Amino acid sequence: MFAHFGIKDFIDVVLVALLLFYLFRLVKISGMRPLFVGILVFMLIWILVSRIFNMVLLGSILNQLVSVGLFLLVILFQDEIRRFLMSLGSKKGWNFISKLFFPSDTLKNDNSYLTAIVLACMNMSKTNTGALIAIQGDIHLGLYEQTGEIVNAEISSRLIENIFFKNSPLHDGAMIVVGQKIKAAGCILPISQNPNIPTHLGLRHRAGLGISQETDAKVIIVSEERGKISFASQGRLKMNISPEDLQRLLLIDD
Numbered sequence: 001m002f003a004h005f006g007i008k009d010f011i012d013v014v015l016v017a018l019l020l021f022y023l024f025r026l027v028k029i030s031g032m033r034p035l036f037v038g039i040l041v042f043m044l045i046w047i048l049v050s051r052i053f054n055m056v057l058l059g060s061i062l063n064q065l066v067s068v069g070l071f072l073l074v075i076l077f078q079d080e081i082r083r084f085l086m087s088l089g090s091k092k093g094w095n096f097i098s099k100l101f102f103p104s105d106t107l108k109n110d111n112s113y114l115t116a117i118v119l120a121c122m123n124m125s126k127t128n129t130g131a132l133i134a135i136q137g138d139i140h141l142g143l144y145e146q147t148g149e150i151v152n153a154e155i156s157s158r159l160i161e162n163i164f165f166k167n168s169p170l171h172d173g174a175m176i177v178v179g180q181k182i183k184a185a186g187c188i189l190p191i192s193q194n195p196n197i198p199t200h201l202g203l204r205h206r207a208g209l210g211i212s213q214e215t216d217a218k219v220i221i222v223s224e225e226r227g228k229i230s231f232a233s234q235g236r237l238k239m240n241i242s243p244e245d246l247q248r249l250l251l252i253d254d
Helices: 007-028 033-052 054-067 069-076 078-089 092-101 110-125 157-163 203-214 244-253
Strands: 131-135 149-154 174-178 181-187 218-222 229-233 237-242
Touching: 007 033, 033 054, 033 157, 110 131, 110 157, 110 218, 110 237, 131 203, 131 229, 149 157, 157 174, 174 203, 203 218, 203 229, 203 237, 218 244, 229 244, 237 244
Parallel strands: 131 174
Antiparallel strands: 131 218, 149 181, 174 181, 218 229, 229 237
């Protein structure tokens, strides 16, 4: 059976395994892991029935289901497919390749602006001021910037607090940070459909988790009801964190 198994076949198996693992991570983030596992089980049954046991009648029925399965997958996993394609189009992979083949001793980026963000979140937490801040990663957030007001201002804790002040017209939306600037405010972010989100969490937390599922943005949420700080990244939500933990999480390079 494995007499003609060569290096090309080994690479093929490894690439398929990596693709399945990456897809599994995406659906795990979105809370659709049971559906993904169910599809894998169906594919295994189809292979056994059609290819190994050669059951003609049952095999023909499953073949018809598989023939339309691609369209069903696009409908069911449209968010995951969009995230996958956006990841391919981001600069993270190219940066990895360039560093691999063209290593250089470059200075680290100035992260002092993160201190201003953490300070603002700490102050807003004390006054129960709700806030939602998305810090852009490699995947651009231009689509969501257009839903709010373009600010293009230098980051300062006072400015952040003023934007999220309860009487401010932009306080209900999200702030998008690009580089070391506040790019936009009052933005609308996608709502997470993950069924595992605690029911007591409001739209700010669901929007913060939603944008972290679709992009590689790091998101800070300050609860208006409890004054607690939460952090969302890669579809995972950390709740009730301290300002020190927030600073550490923002400095972690995913």
